[in-house]
Amino acid sequence: NAGVTQTPKFRILKIGQSMTLQCTQDMNHNYMYWYRQDPGMGLKLIYYSVGAGITDKGEVPNGYNVSRSTTEDFPLRLELAAPSQTSVYFCASNGGSVSNTEAFFGQGTRLTVV
Amino acid sequence: AQSVTQLDSQVPVFEEAPVELRCNYSSSVSVYLFWYVQYPNQGLQLLLKYLSGSTLVKGINGFEAEFNKSQTSFHLRKPSVHISDTAEYFCAVTGGSNYKLTFGKGTLLTVNP
Numbered sequence: 001n002a003g004v005t006q007t008p009k010f011r012i013l014k015i016g017q018s019m020t021l022q023c024t025q026d027m028n029h030n031y032m033y034w035y036r037q038d039p040g041m042g043l044k045l046i047y048y049s050v051g052a053g054i055t056d057k058g059e060v061p062n063g064y065n066v067s068r069s070t071t072e073d074f075p076l077r078l079e080l081a082a083p084s085q086t087s088v089y090f091c092a093s094n095g096g097s098v099s100n101t102e103a104f105f106g107q108g109t110r111l112t113v114v
Numbered sequence: 115a116q117s118v119t120q121l122d123s124q125v126p127v128f129e130e131a132p133v134e135l136r137c138n139y140s141s142s143v144s145v146y147l148f149w150y151v152q153y154p155n156q157g158l159q160l161l162l163k164y165l166s167g168s169t170l171v172k173g174i175n176g177f178e179a180e181f182n183k184s185q186t187s188f189h190l191r192k193p194s195v196h197i198s199d200t201a202e203y204f205c206a207v208t209g210g211s212n213y214k215l216t217f218g219k220g221t222l223l224t225v226n227p
Contacts, residue, residue, distance in 0.1 A: 042220040094213060095213065098166075108157050
């Protein structure tokens with residue numbers, strides 16, 4: 001049981017480049033999330049999804065895009081990377097019932113934009 | 115809409131002292147509550163959860179939390195902390211028919227020798 005898997009673990013991007021952070025879960029969870037975490041700033045929700053084909057903005061969506069074509073995958077796309085996007089990114093998922101409402105997190109992607 | 119307020123952004127304590135990390139929530143429906151811990155340079159892992167039943171829940175590493183519906187609180191406690199408890203702690207809530215999780219801003223617990 002792999003849980004939530006994020007790739008890559010580390011990445012350095014140049015300003016203006018694009019990349020996709022991958023996230024996949026094998027728990028058949030409906031809900032998936034992308035957060036960014038900056039030092040001392042807690043978790044900020046970028047985007048979330050309540051099921052395949054349904055996504056919605058969180059509190060800091062600018063500069064990012066997501067898609068949810070399958071239940072398992074929830075990639076995060078960075079277009080035209082900027083230094084302000086230097087951060088640690090976490091993907092998470094949880095189910096849509098009381099018995100599996102606990103969230104599981106990936107190990108994070110540390111992104112540096114230079 | 116649900117919201118979570120963690121009242122302290124940082125809590126410094128000495129080793130073997132008791133600690134309480136405070137969490138208040140706002141919700142118009144029945145809630146499920148969680149505490150997560152994040153050790154330095156790691157992801158988040160579940161510490162404990164309240165779904166129903168006894169309002170006092172016990173988690174890993176000697177932590178416990180009490181659900182107080184009248185005060186809309188879910189404070190985390192440990193009677194005697196260790197250096198290894200130094201970490202960031204996040205409170206989270208979900209509930210009703212919407213299982214979308216909402217997290218607090220986190221509390222950095224620093225245990226000093």
